[in-house]
Amino acid sequence: MKKWFIASLLTLFVLASVFGSNPATAAGGGSGSQGADQDSDTPKNVIYLIGDGMGVTYNTAYRYYKNGGFSEDMADTEFDHHLVGQQKTHPHDEEENITDSAASATAMATGSKTYNNAIAVDHDLNELETALEVAKASDKSTGLVATSEITHATPASFGAHDESRHNHAEIADDYFDERINDQMKVDVLLGGGIEYFDREDRNLIEEFQNEGYDFVSNAQEMQQSQNSQLLGLFSEGGLPKKWDRTEETPSLENMTQTAIDTLSQDEEGFFLMVEGSQIDWAGHANDIAGAMSEMEDFEAAFAAAIDFAEQDGETLVVATADHNTGGFSLGLDGEYNWNAEPLHEMHRTPEFITEEILETEDIEGTVDAYIDWALTSEEIGALEEALLLPTADRSGEVEGIIKDAVDKRTFTGWTTSGHTGEDVNVYAYGPGKDNFQGLTDNIEHGDFLKSFMAQ
Ligand SMILES: [Zn+2]
Structure with missing residues (x-):
């Protein structure tokens, strides 16, 4: 129940009490149940x-x-x-x-x-x-x-x-x-x-x-x-x-x-x-x-x-x-598609796969173990080169190559590594949920x- 509605009900209740009539009738509801409604709108x-x-x-x-x-x-x-x-x-x-x-x-x-x-x-x-x-x-x-x-x-x-x-x-x-x-x-x-x-x-x-x-x-x-x-x-x-x-x-x-x-x-x-x-x-x-x-x-x-x-x-x-x-x-570079299938064919996140590659230095074995689609020879080549980088740069480079491969196949776009300011969805269930509407x-x-x- 919106606050203004509760406030106007209270006002009516006070007025009705002052004039000695039934508040439910004064509120025009006739059910006399606004007290119960109010209770049911407050979750425990x-x-x-x-x-x-x-x-x-x-x-x-x-x-x-x-x-x-x-x-x-x-x-x-x-x-x-x-x-x-x-x-x-x-x-x-x-x-x-x-x-x-x-x-x-x-x-x-x-x-x-x-x-x-x-x-x-x-x-x-x-x-x-x-x-x-x-x-x-x-x-x-x-x-x-x-x-x-x-x-x-x-x-x-x-x-x-x-x-x-x-x-x-x-x-x-x-x-x-x-x-x-x-x-x-x-x-x-x-x-x-x-x-x-x-x-x-x-x-x-x-x-x-x-x-x-x-x-x-x-x-x-x-x-x-x-x-x-x-x-x-x-x-x-x-x-x-x-x-x-x-x-x-x-x-x-x-x-x-x-x-x-x-x-x-x-x-x-x-x-x-x-x-x-x-x-x-x-x-x-x-x-x-x-x-x-x-x-x-x-x-x-x-x-x-x-x-x-x-x-x-x-x-x-x-x-x-x-x-x-x-x-x-959802959608990238003019493509009218967002393809979720490659995601269902991955069994670990790029972060995990990257750690495994760095640990084992086995690119193809690791990729085969966790991803059901194949990387291109260019992508494998880029991963091989990334393993030759100074230690501090390797992880970011390897993970980036895997994430790019996923984005290309799914047509996923990104505009920033930070936050963006759009409104967000609200989902609600149970007593009091009406307050969160709109x-x-x-x-x-x-x-x-x-x-x-x-x-
Ligand atoms: Zn946050």
Whole structure:
């Protein structure tokens, strides 16, 4: 329900009370049910999913990819069923009007625009209260899940405060040190970034364990934990991409399901933020294969959240992006085609294949093992030359040749290694979803989330 509508209902209610008539009749509805409507529009639980860098094109490409590209009816993705609108993402920054992840996540977490790099602080470095903090102050359980370091800009903007997104150690400290009503702020933390918790100056893993948290470092341990508070760190930095993972590393869906199972034990409700972090990383790297790997991961997490919400009936699920990355296009150089087939014939990302080539120096064997289509002799020749470069230049050159080969075969275009400023899609399901309809501003998301979590 839109705020103005609630406000006008309240006005009518007050007027009707003053004049002694039935407010439902005065409102013209006659059903007398606006109180119930209001309740049903306020979710008890919120699962807010952010596909980092997931501009509109990623969602369209993923639909093509799932359908093989040439399906007549082009069946919907999990996202498509739940599209409700778009959001504006511009930051409030004197020098840049295209947002970074920090300013955008801060807007969605707190309801305030800020400068690029800011982690839930304003221009004067005042701390901005986040939806996660409001939830904890309302005695709800809280969680953060990401495939990047859990201290990365997006999760940090919900659970920490810092003048710069680059202060990972300080952000990890905030997760432990900043208490709400003497309680730990974030009950479930799942992602990467061990290096920021197990440090020379401080061992936060032990400190969390001393507060009663289970610490887990692989998928099996995570599944076994029955604890209501959980710290799971599965890699030094970001997690491997979905296509490159072994059984040791949980998927985003596994982590999301674990967080939901854990947090939903709380009868007061919960707030969970889930980030598909590396859609953005693939975008920065202009890597369409990596992007589809991470879209698969993110879609499965979204589907798990929707499944829970359908059973539960009191949970709002929102999925959106913080900005677009890479200026990615379906179609290249005048070609009226985007060919997803070569992507289905790849079994690892270019990043992984590059590491293998550098390690084995066996170009054709490695390419044969992971890619079902053949490179041209020119492409093989270029890879051979790249292996003769100084060590520091090899990796970028090899990966670039493989990514170019993929782009040429799929007709994928890129315009930048950075972010672009288009509006992004918003998907929603459950009580409160009407607020996200049409064109919203990212600060409205923060306002809605905070008002839901305050109840
Ligand atoms: Zn981002």
